[in-house]
Amino acid sequence: MVTAHSIEEKKIWSVLETVTDPEVPVLTVTDLGIIRNVKINAEGIEVIITPTYTGCPAMDMIAMNIRLALAEQGYKKIKITSVLSPAWTTDWMSEEGKRKLKEYGIAPPNPKQQVCNDKLFAEAEAVQCPHCNSHHTHRISEFGSTACKALYQCDDCKEPFDYFKCH
């Protein structure tokens, strides 16, 4: 049954789909999988979000942009709550988000968590070059321009690229 409540909720989600990550502007907050829930009650609306990395400086800005986007649509009482558990994982990134990342020149996270263990000097993950699709690539550094990215280079087309590392 479609209720007024669920129509309203759908509308809020569609507003959220327009809010992008300031660091990776092709991704929306819904693509990233950081919106955990939307609640509507007598006091107003509550958007529950979870951070990607604990120190990600974009999170405060993302929260503000969500508030602005909703305010623009006429919502007044907006509460944004940040929860840590369960911890965010790149598994929550949408397929659409992964496609957009690749188009943007950032290799999307591999579906299987390969690097999240403490094994030393492990082979770098096989990451596909977002430019020429070669798997013949190597890792330059597992820390990149933002907390969520590692730096790779393609051995075929020689282009360096960012890899949105699995987490």
Added chain:
Amino acid sequence: MSDFLINYILHLADTTLILSQRNSEWCGHGPILEQDIAITNISLDLLGQSRNFYQYAASLIGEEATEDSLAYLRKEREFKNLLLVEQPNGDWGQTILRQYLYSQFQYLLFEKLQQCNDEQLAAIAAKSIKETTYHVRWSSEWVIRLGDGTEESHNRMLKAIDELWRYTGEMFEPAGYETIVDVSLLKNDWLQKVTTVFLEATLPVPEKVFMQSGGKEGKHTEHLGYILTQLQYMQRAYPGATW
């Protein structure tokens, strides 16, 4: 009990904040660009972890407490961080060793903390341990690279061990407020892991070293005051200043 909990959270917050502050001193000075980025990324992770702890502590303290007031307006003797993390950066080897000795400990601690009964602490630990895993791996690879590197790098690591080892005992001596995870039980695992890495790095594991302690109770080495002078300067000089 609530005071115990607040002090414990502040101990976790202060330790991660001070190590973050130390590592951030490398910003723009790393040996090569990729490693400069790595150490500052680690610094950012630790800052994020400390913010989560401070926010939680502030919510329990209530009144006017905020994450900022706890970080910027407490005095040296109120800080409960481990002595290890306030030690100077020294050379790259000393910074790496400090990071490794701490990250290896933090990993074991957060493994337990994520299972504790306090939901928020468990959530922060579960979130942070994913980042800590990277820190452990990165820093242990560097310990091995430098220890088993050239004569120069090996000697520098020996010097770093000499500087820092005396501050590792404190991690496993529970403070009065430290009741949630029994840190004394982590010592064997930690020592075993460190020994494995040191062996690979051709570095000796020191024995019978006199251990310094006191940080958890607010008794610090002379270095913390200087760190706070820099970290708290803006809020001390211009109280209430905002961006």
